[in-house]
Amino acid sequence: MQAFYADHFVLPLPTGHRFPMAKYARLRERLARELPQVALLEARAASDGELALVHTPSYIDAVRTGTLAPALQREIGFPWSPAMAERARRSVGATVQACRRAMAGSGLAANLAGGTHHAHADKGSGFCVFNDAAVAARLMQAEHARSHRARGMLRVAIVDLDVHQGNGTAKIFAHDDSVFTLSLHGAKNFPFRKEPGDLDVELPDGCGDAEYLEALERALEEMERRFEPGLVIYLAGADPHEGDRLGRLKLSFDGLETRDRRVLDWAWTRRVPLAFVMAGGYGTDMEATVQVQMNTYRTALGYAARWQSASLAAMPGATVGAAARWHNAAP
Numbered sequence: 001m002q003a004f005y006a007d008h009f010v011l012p013l014p015t016g017h018r019f020p021m022a023k024y025a026r027l028r029e030r031l032a033r034e035l036p037q038v039a040l041l042e043a044r045a046a047s048d049g050e051l052a053l054v055h056t057p058s059y060i061d062a063v064r065t066g067t068l069a070p071a072l073q074r075e076i077g078f079p080w081s082p083a084m085a086e087r088a089r090r091s092v093g094a095t096v097q098a099c100r101r102a103m104a105g106s107g108l109a110a111n112l113a114g115g116t117h118h119a120h121a122d123k124g125s126g127f128c129v130f131n132d133a134a135v136a137a138r139l140m141q142a143e144h145a146r147s148h149r150a151r152g153m154l155r156v157a158i159v160d161l162d163v164h165q166g167n168g169t170a171k172i173f174a175h176d177d178s179v180f181t182l183s184l185h186g187a188k189n190f191p192f193r194k195e196p197g198d199l200d201v202e203l204p205d206g207c208g209d210a211e212y213l214e215a216l217e218r219a220l221e222e223m224e225r226r227f228e229p230g231l232v233i234y235l236a237g238a239d240p241h242e243g244d245r246l247g248r249l250k251l252s253f254d255g256l257e258t259r260d261r262r263v264l265d266w267a268w269t270r271r272v273p274l275a276f277v278m279a280g281g282y283g284t285d286m287e288a289t290v291q292v293q294m295n296t297y298r299t300a301l302g303y304a305a306r307w308q309s310a311s312l313a314a315m316p317g318a319t320v321g322a323a324a325r326w327h328n329a330a331p
């Protein structure tokens, strides 16, 4: 299974800044040591043209040149630097590459960062500069249209299980029936003004494993009734964990692992390629956040192996690997 990273583009933060930047490098270090089956690859940067599938040219330009108005820069929550701009592009590039890889027959691939779901078309917010899942969804649709014109528009489900609502993503796709936005999030958590997505599930403070997993089950059933994706982008946020500073929910390590398995299984049983990204995680103990993420990778490896054997079985005479579902009729 391939996973793309960009943590070596270090975004300089002032001392005492509350964003746990070190978690990205730590995840890569642990993956390299403990799960060598995950092939770690440097992400390329998303181009202006790719970003413009979602973002306004003036916003892309202001991020590149460091000319965002101070209030807009503050809303992102990071000070501007050339490294900030580069890193934001690489993080989008990593999700794009993971989607492309999953769509090309491997079935499953990942970004070691990403999940910047608070970014809107014309502004960033809440540690999110560009919306990686949104750009990747639109780019995969464009690439799919070029190579599989007769099969209709690629339909993408963005399954956002970060504890915060994916407000930027919901807004971007508000009038787009070809992308389904599902978000399970804390009702009382940031963002305080939520944007309606295709399916929003609000959870109370203190929500534990059983309640969460039941809500997820119902949400997946409803998505199933309403939408048939040809690609799933999964935001496997670590911030619903009980050890999270910002999450306000109480999921255990086991609960989150069951959550991951449920989503990965949903995609696998329908043979829908899936790319997963890390999204938020603000553990009081950073190692707990990284552990949640490691568990996601360990679970995913099991499914990557299934995709691989299905792909090998389909080999003689097969034109596309792993019998991926391409028949995505436009709505």
Ligand SMILES: [Zn+2]
Residues within 6 Å of the ligand: 162, 163, 164, 237, 239, 279, 280, 281
């Ligand atoms: Zn979050």
